Structures are given as C-alpha cells and as structure tokens.
C-alpha cells in the first residue's frame with residue numbers, strides 16, 4: 001500500500017540520513033520534510049533529486065497542510081547541548097509543540113515515530129541503562145529543556161496510545177556521530193575532528209573521564225529503519241538504540257589526535273551537569289530487532305567522519321580563497 005510520510009527535522013544530521021533510507025522504500029508515495037533550518041541545512045538533502053521528496057521550511061509546532069500522513073517521524077529538535085541550552089523555550093516548543101501539532105496531521109490508524117534520547121536517564125545511577133530505569137534528571141537544571149521535553153513528549157505519546165490506541169514507536173537514542181553534523185554543532189566527535197583539522201587544539205571539558213557509547217550513524221539509522229517501519233513489530237517502545245561500547249571522551253579525543261600530526265588536547269572547565277556515564281542496555285533491542293547490532297567500531301566510524309569533514313573543510317577553504 002503506497003504510504004505518505006512526513007519527517008520533521010529531515011535537514012538535520014540524523015534526519016537527512018533517514019530521508020536517504022526512506023527514499024529506498026518501494027511503498028513510499030510522498031515524503032514531506034518539515035524543517036526550520038535552525039540546526040539543519042538544505043545541503044544535507046541537496047543530493048536528492050527524487051520527485052517524491054518535498055521540503056517545507058516551517059516550524060514543526062505550527063506547520064499546516066491539508067494533507068494527512070500514514071507515518072510521521074518527529075525528529076525536530078536540536079540534539080547538541082550548545083544549541084538547546086541557548087534557546088530552551090524553542091527546544092521545548094520543537095519537541096512537545098511539534099508532537100502536539102504533528103499528531104493532528106496523522107491519518108486515523110497512522111503511525112507516529114519519535115526520537116527520544118538517553119538524556120531521559122539524566123546522570124544515571126546504574127549502568128548500563130535499561131529502558132525500565134526511570135532516570136536521574138534535574139528538572140530545573142541547564143539540560144532540562146531538552147531532557148524534560150523529551151520525557152514529556154514520551155508521556156504524551158504513550159498516553160495517547162493508552163486512551164486512543166495510537167500506533168507509536170519511540171526510540172531512546174544514545175550518542176550518535178558521523179558525516180553531516182554542522183561544523184559548529186558542538187558535539188564531541190564533530191568538535192574534535194573539526195578542531196584537529198583547523199586549529200589543531202582539541203578542547204576537552206573537565207578531565208575527559210566522562211564516558212559515552214558512540215554510535216556510528218549508519219548503524220543507528222539501520223536500527224531506526226527496522227523499528228520505525230516494520231509492520232510486524234508489536235512492541236511500541238521505548239527502545240534503546242546505540243552502541244554499547246563505552247569509551248571516555250578523553251579516549252575519543254586522543255584517537256582523533258592520532259589522526260593529525262601535531263594536534264594536542266587542552267582541558268577546559270567542565271560543562272554543568274555533564275553526565276558521568278552513558279551506556280545502553282541493548283537486551284530489549286536485540287529481542288525486538290533480531291539481527292540488528294551497532295557493529296562499526298569508533299575507530300572506523302571516526303576515520304570515516306574525519307574524511308568527510310576533511311573534504312568539506314578543504315572545499316570551504318578553497319572557495320573562500322577564490323572568492
């Protein structure tokens with residue numbers, strides 16, 4: 001059956017990779033991307049010439065159309081603390097306002113998919129974190145616009161499922177990196193890679209012992225694809241998606257340093273309430289998505305990401321020189 005799909009945040013890092021996957025689907029009739037280009041860029045989908053795709057520059061929380069959709073994938077929200085901490089009200093509107101508005105564009109019986117986050121676990125008191133862990137979040141802290149708006153949107157969707165049978169799919173994504181994050185995005189891997197390629201000085205906040213599980217984008221989008229559009233899956237979420245190999249921020253910085261001769265690490269003040277650890281318990285993911293695993297090592301994923309940024313920065317510098 002031909003399907004109409006809307007992706008909010010489709011010009012962003014993850015969204016644009018998901019758009020590429022969606023366009024491989026034979027049952028896809030139309031794909032509408034709604035993005036206000038806050039943290040995303042048209043460049044991320046500029047390579048697509050498929051006539052099924054249309055881009056609407058709009059806020060997810062106010063976007064209107066007479067069309068109704070079989071599937072809505074709500075990704076609109078910055079994921080980088082640098083960006084969401086700068087505009088907390090806008091972050092809350094994107095997540096909760098976006099979900100409330102987009103729900104009204106779902107056709108009866110349609111499916112609503114949402115990218116929640118491992119940040120719902122806050123600064124976790126247990127590791128790895130299973131979906132049943134209720135988290136250790138500060139609802140008045142500097143990350144709360146993001147953490148709490150994700151938690152509230154999860155609440156909205158699971159309550160809609162309870163009272164009206166809404167078909168929802170909710171993932172909790174752990175740190176994901178790869179090509180197509182902005183050069184000024186501010187997340188660790190893209191920061192380190194861009195710093196190594198430009199100034200040669202990699203800034204690590206605190207002593208760098210805080211650990212993360214680093215998921216390469218292709219593996220993570222593969223998990224999303226399986227969970228979001230397989231009709232046979234009856235589990236609705238929340239589902240952890242990530243790589244469970246935990247590596248410290250300093251370990252990542254050292255690896256990036258090893259790729260550029262002469263680059264070095266500088267320690268800066270810690271980021272307020274930066275979680276000490278993050279690692280997904282993937283027991284449920286392995287049951288719900290048999291065969292899926294985040295297999296790309298951070299060494300391999302970072303090399304690929306590095307190559308993408310290197311080409312990008314060289315092209316940028318060449319066009320600046322010839323201007």
Ligand SMILES: NC(=O)c1ccc[n+]([C@@H]2O[C@H](COP(=O)([O-])OP(=O)(O)OC[C@H]3O[C@@H](n4cnc5c(N)ncnc54)[C@H](O)[C@@H]3O)[C@@H](O)[C@H]2O)c1
Pocket residue numbers: 008009010011012013014015034035036037038039040041058059060061074075076077078079080093094098115116117118172173174175176177181
């Ligand atoms: N990348 C990760 O590590 C990660 C981890 C956990 C959760 N997530 C979630 O996945 C989603 C995508 O993350 P990403 O890494 O691609 O971030 P991103 O910042 O690259 O992409 C977000 C996109 O949403 C758009 N956007 C923001 N607010 C909007 C609004 N109100 N209306 C319309 N468009 C809006 C931005 O312009 C951008 O294109 C986010 O919801 C994020 O919270 C990502």
